[in-house]
Amino acid sequence: MLQRYSELSAPVSGARPYGGCANEEDRIILMKNEVYRLPQTHREVQVLSGIAWITLDKQDIILQSPEKASLPPSKNWAVISALNNMPLILAVWQDKSPART
Numbered sequence: 795m796l797q798r799y800s801e802l803s804a805p806v807s808g809a810r811p812y813g814g815c816a817n818e819e820d821r822i823i824l825m826k827n828e829v830y831r832l833p834q835t836h837r838e839v840q841v842l843s844g845i846a847w848i849t850l851d852k853q854d855i856i857l858q859s860p861e862k863a864s865l866p867p868s869k870n871w872a873v874i875s876a877l878n879n880m881p882l883i884l885a886v887w888q889d890k891s892p893a894r895t
Contacts, residue, residue, distance in 0.1 A: 824875065824882040832865075832872040837889040839863045839874070844882035849873045 821842075824830055832839070832848075839848065840862040848855050850865055850872040857863055865872055876882035 818888060820886050822884040822886060826876055826879050828876065830874045832874055832886065834868065834871060835888045836886045837865050838887040839865065840885045842883040842885055844880045845877040846882050846884060847875050847877050
């Protein structure tokens, strides 16, 4: 299940340089009518600006700045789009945990 939680602190800092820590952050910017397929390796999403509509495994969640969501492991891709007319700016983090065998 998609899990939402609010971030009480300030939005996350900028992307870390190559070779940064295990929770390296990426940024995504979407404009009106754009859709992004989030790779399955990304498990955390935070809205830095705008409103996000996220769909994963037939579940939808709407996030506003500075809310975060934890995405459950899935064989499907999460689909993200911007709501309203403002650009959507997201911070996303990859799951760098060792693969389970």
